[in-house]
Amino acid sequence: MSNSKKDKSSNSNTIVLNKKARHDFTLGERFEAGIMLQGWEVKSLRAKKVQIRDSYVFIKNNEAWLSSTVITPLETASTHIHPEPQRMRKLLLHRDEITKLISAVERKGYTLVATAMYWKKGRAKLEIALAKGKKEHDKRASEKDRDWKREKARMLKSS
Numbered sequence: 001m002s003n004s005k006k007d008k009s010s011n012s013n014t015i016v017l018n019k020k021a022r023h024d025f026t027l028g029e030r031f032e033a034g035i036m037l038q039g040w041e042v043k044s045l046r047a048k049k050v051q052i053r054d055s056y057v058f059i060k061n062n063e064a065w066l067s068s069t070v071i072t073p074l075e076t077a078s079t080h081i082h083p084e085p086q087r088m089r090k091l092l093l094h095r096d097e098i099t100k101l102i103s104a105v106e107r108k109g110y111t112l113v114a115t116a117m118y119w120k121k122g123r124a125k126l127e128i129a130l131a132k133g134k135k136e137h138d139k140r141a142s143e144k145d146r147d148w149k150r151e152k153a154r155m156l157k158s159s
Contacts, residue, residue, distance in 0.1 A: 015045055015117040015124070018052045023139065025113055025131035031101070033057075033064065033126045034092035035117075040083050044071045045124055050117060057091065057112035057128050059102050064091035066114060066126065091126065104130050 021027065037045070044050065049072040057064055066089045073083035093101075104110045109132070116127040134142070 013119045015048055015119065016050050016052055018055065018113070018115050020053050021113045021115050021129070021131065023142075024134060025111070025129075026134055026138070027113070027115065028110065028130040028132070029104075030115065030127055030129045031093065031097055032120075033128055035066065035124050035126050036090040036092065037124060038081075038083075040073055040081055041071050042124065044074055045117070047074060049074065052114045052117060052126075055114035057101075057114060059098065059105065059112075062095075062098060062102075064093050064098060064101065064112075064128075065089070066091055069114065091128070101130070 051070040051072075055066060055069040057066055059065070068086065069089065070086050072085055101112060105112060110130040111133065112128050113131045114126055115129045118125055118127070
């Protein structure tokens with residue numbers, strides 16, 4: 001009986017991560033948003049057939065929309081449905097969160113980037129972050145810092 005609990009907790013709730021976002025942007029405040037999906041999309045998410053590498057969020061008519069996310073339909077999708085893998089999907093956020101995002105994007109020059117997609121209580125959630133683009137020299141500096149931390153950890157471990 002205890003094995004079944006361990007099996008459930010060991011399964012990762014993460015569907016997909018956007019590692020490119022951490023490389024290309026300086027990430028700020030993060031928000032959790034629900035996603036309006038169709039049935040075939042949920043099945044594809046369970047099979048982890050999703051790509052959010054180039055995904056971004058924009059606000060139109062006080063609603064948040066996810067764009068450039070590719071959800072590949074499964075081969076076993078129903079024949080009467082014509083899946084559209086790269087359609088825009090509406091994000092579910094609270095009104096105060098949307099107004100905070102609007103002010104940050106319009107006044108402060110931030111971009112909204114999808115950083116992760118995961119399951120929470122059986123629902124698909126998307127983590128979006130306020131992001132500022134990095135310049136090339138910023139990317140190199142962050143790589144140097146990461147390499148130095150890794151090297152320092154190795155030296156401390158060996159001594």
